[in-house]
Amino acid sequence: MQYYAKAGLVNRHTLLFSLGVLLLYFTIGSPFTIISHLSFSLHMIQMSILFFIIPPLILLGTPENLYRKTLNFPKPSWIKKLHFPPKIALYVFGLILLLYHLPFILTFISKNALLQSGFISGMFLLSFIMWWPIASPDPNRRLDKRDMKRYAMTSGYVLLPACLFFILAALIGEIENPLFVQLTVHLCMPETLGTVTLLPSPFNTKYDQFMAGVIMMGLHKCGLVMALKLEDKMIAAQPKSEKNETYPPAQTYCEKRDKGGGFVEKL
Numbered sequence: 110m111q112y113y114a115k116a117g118l119v120n121r122h123t124l125l126f127s128l129g130v131l132l133l134y135f136t137i138g139s140p141f142t143i144i145s146h147l148s149f150s151l152h153m154i155q156m157s158i159l160f161f162i163i164p165p166l167i168l169l170g171t172p173e174n175l176y177r178k179t180l181n182f183p184k185p186s187w188i189k190k191l192h193f194p195p196k197i198a199l200y201v202f203g204l205i206l207l208l209y210h211l212p213f214i215l216t217f218i219s220k221n222a223l224l225q226s227g228f229i230s231g232m233f234l235l236s237f238i239m240w241w242p243i244a245s246p247d248p249n250r251r252l253d254k255r256d257m258k259r260y261a262m263t264s265g266y267v268l269l270p271a272c273l274f275f276i277l278a279a280l281i282g283e284i285e286n287p288l289f290v291q292l293t294v295h296l297c298m299p300e301t302l303g304t305v306t307l308l309p310s311p312f313n314t315k316y317d318q319f320m321a322g323v324i325m326m327g328l329h330k331c332g333l334v335m336a337l338k339l340e341d342k343m344i345a346a347q348p349k350s351e352k353n354e355t356y357p358p359a360q361t362y363c364e365k366r367d368k369g370g371g372f373v374e375k376l
């Protein structure tokens with residue numbers, strides 16, 4: 110990673126990639142993984158970091174030279190033929206995210222650790238594909254500024270139903286947390302024990318669901334703003350010699366973006 114980033118011990122790519130890996134460990138490898146089962150809001154913090162913060166950090170933290178090297182690795186012919194458009198990945202991700210948190214589906218999935226891990230892994234992979242037009246390691250495969258904003262707005266609309274589900278559930282009535290139920294079974298805790306007993310307010314049932322929807326919308330928005338800001342800064346900091354490697358002097362990447370270009374493949 111250091112070699113392909115063309116730098117010493119510290120540079121933008123290294124910091125972003127390392128931060129993404131550290132957050133990945135925090136969300137799925139630390140005690141927070143178990144703690145997140147105590148309430149919907151903590152669960153959505155985990156999910157939002159995993160899907161909306163980590164992918165753009167890792168993608169933007171991957172040096173372009175390293176990414177281009179991986180393209181030259183020998184691959185099976187069926188992998189080369191695979192093409193999953195980012196917009197389709199976005200719609201599929203939004204649908205799975207909504208279905209995953211429906212009470213009867215979440216109850217069924219939470220009873221099978223392998224099935225639950227499969228769902229999370231699939232959504233994690235889809236999150237990288239849907240972030241690709243904004244945070245691809247190859248600047249030529251990113252959208253231009255105008256289309257980036259449109260794509261970001263579309264992603265907000267697609268993920269809105271899953272957020273509204275928690276907010277409406279909090280206003281209409283209470284939903285039992287299947288993840289907490291499974292946790293009490295595994296740890297042999299009393300059935301009468303609830304999140305109110307373990308966690309302080311507002312982590313009670315009704316406010317907890319409302320907070321879960323708001324947190325997911327907020328962290329998704331933060332992820333979009335972070336990715337767009339970082340992408341602009343990394344392009345601005347890119348040496349002119351590197352900008353001219355792909356395009357002629359009169360059509361550098363930044364200039365093509367301002368004219369509405371800069372993305373090779375259509376979504």
